[in-house]
Amino acid sequence: MSETPLDVVSISGVVKRFGDFTAIHDASLTVRRGEVHAIVGENGAGKSTLMNILYGLLPRDAGTIELFGRPVTFSGPAEAIAAGVGMVHQHFKLAPSFTVADNIILGSEPLAGYGRIDRARAERDTAAISRRFGLDLDPRAVVGALPVGLRQRVEILKTLYREAQILILDEPTAVLTPQETRELFATMRTLAESGHSIVFITHKLREVLAVSNRISVMRQGRIVATLDNEGVTAQEIAGLMVGRSVLLRVKKAKAEARDEVLLKVDGLEARGERGEAAVDGLSFAVRSGEIVGLAGVQGNGQDELVECIAGLRRPVAGSVEICGTKAVADPRRNRAAGLAYVPADRGGVGLSLASGIWENLTVGHIEEFGRGPFLAIKAARARAAELIRRFDVRGATLDKPAGSLSGGNQQKVQIARELTRDARLVIAEQPSQGVDIGAIESIHRTLVEMRDAGRAVFVVSADLDEIFSLSDRILVIYRGRIVADLVASETDPETVGRYMGGLEEAPPAAAASVSEAADHVH
Structure with missing residues (x-):
């Protein structure tokens, strides 16, 4: 008779409330020794909240948690760490000007005589733990100079240095290239084989199926299923997450791109916030009747490029044309030229969080409701109500401030406004x-x-699945330059990932098409 795997974590009947809102309803799950346990769910399903309770960041209102068979109640992360629980957050908590060793020992420094930090020992310990778990890192490397994938290794080593047996990884692949993701999965498997337990919070179903042993699905604060990763499909998991059948990839016919160029970027150069060259002589074109996706690891000039097109940033050199009109550093004029823009920063750029939802949905559509100096408020509100229904903006009423909505529903508001413009x-x-x-x-x-x-x-988009689902052509940006121009149906995520990580030079044909994009269409 085979031995039942040891449950190192047992969560039973946990409830968490924020005022009148119940974020976690009677949640129960177990995590076994030596397994990768994925927790999946839609935005706001309660995944991170439940794990923040386990890690001591939030108190629970009801229920019990057992660790290695003993009841625990943590009043903070320090107690969770001491008990063997570590958490790697989606946004790293590292000191970029410190070395790898300095970051790993921070708060748990080995001491020499007279209370001084024993740096030699810190570097030896860092090198030893790196070798032990196959996470090669130079202890003396400055963290700020490391690529994102290696910075994540530092975060993982921080937890292992403190002898964590249970690692919670919150959306760990959000900023990684496919190659870095593959290396992370190899690390997760190595840790599981050595007896560690990994809790993997994510919404990327393909990755869940690639690395997990068991999968718990959350919906609206409840754990609705826990499945063994045997024979289960992404479609089944998505259905459990949503409560209905969904299409994971949009159906679309082959693009019939026309010769008319509606976005033309020629030799664009722009500076970042620190004066660095964020966009470096970049050229490309987007034609009528096609979807062009821009892929790249965050921080390679995407933000500055889009801000130049939208009129939010003044370029140093080069030009942008929108529907044949030269773009300027004036968002209103660029929108008048024919631009609809859904910004990533919905709270700072896309919406007025203090204003009512109907007002946010009406901005950009004033010409439809203007009556001389007056606004046809009744008509504007009626249209806003129709958009709320059409785009399923949950929890929305016309006069409710946009800032009171969840992040996902705020996104729906700005998408409803922009995608219904005549742009x-x-x-x-x-x-x-x-x-x-x-x-x-x-x-x-x-x-x-x-x-x-x-x-x-x-x-x-930072999500390669989204890029491939939507795009007819894929441009890859690396260090402010377009390094590849690829037909989506003729490439794959692995190839795009190599360009994203700077591991592959643009072939001559692609380089030529990129350099000539401002003057020629494909």
């Missing part, structure tokens, strides 16, 4: 960020319909 060029920046699977399906279908209606669609 020939659409820039969608991280369009599905923080949006549930059912809404992603609707957003993607709308973008494809716009393409089919002859509009030009430029999608900027």
Whole structure:
């Protein structure tokens, strides 16, 4: 008779409330020794909240938690760490000017005589633990100079240095290239084989199936199923997450791109916030009737590029044309030229969080409701109510401030406003960020319909699945330059990932097409 795997974590009947809102309803799950246990769910399903309770960041209102068979109640992360629980957050908590060894020992420094930090021992310990778990790192390397994948290794080693047996990884692949993701999965498997337990919080179903042993699905604060990763499909998991059947990939016919260029970027150069060259002599074109996706690891010039197109940043050199009109550093004039823009920063750029939802949905549509110096408020409110229904903006009423909505529903508000404008060029920046699977399906279908209606669609996304689902062509940006121009149906995520990580030079044909994009169409 085979031995039952040891449950190192047992969560039973946990409830968490924020005022009148119940975020976690009677949640129960177990995590076994030596397994990778994925927790999946839509945005706001309660995944991170439940794990923050386990890690001591939030108190629970009811229920019990057992660790290695003993009841625990943590009043903070320090107690959780001491008990063997470590957490790697989506946004790293590292000191970029410190070395790898300095970051790993911070707060648990080995001491020499007279209370001084024993740096030699710190570097030896860092090197030893790196070798032990196959996470090669130079202890003396400055963290700020490391690529994202290696910075994540530092975070993982921080938890292992403190002898964590249970590691919670919150959306760990969000900023990684496919190659870095593959290396992370290898690390997760190595740790599991050595007896560690990994809790993997994510919304990327393909990755869940690639690395996990068991999968717990959360929906609206409840754990609705826990499945062994044997024979289960992404479609089944998505259905459990949403409560209905969903399309994971939008259906679209082959693009019929026309010769008319609706976005033309020529020799663009722009500086970043620290004066560095963020966009470096970049050229490309997007035509009527096609969706072009921009792929790249965050921080390679995407933000500055889009801000130049939208009129939010003044370029140092080069030019942008929107529907044949030269773009300027004035968002209103660029929108008047034919631009609809869904920014990634919905709270700072896309919405007025203090204003009512109907007002946010009306901005950009004033010409439809203007009556001389007056606004046809009744008509504007009626249209806003129709958009709330059409785009399923949950918890919304016309006069409710946009800032009171969840992040995913705020995204729906700005998408509803922008994608219903009569604009020939659409820039969608991280369009599905923080949006549930059912809404992603609707957003993607709308973008494809716009393409089919002859509009030009430029999608900027950190999610390669989204890039491949939507795009007819894929541009890859690396260190402010377009390094590849690829036909989506003729490439794969692995190839795009190599360009994203700077591991592959642009072939001559691609380089030529990129350099000539401002003057020629494909």
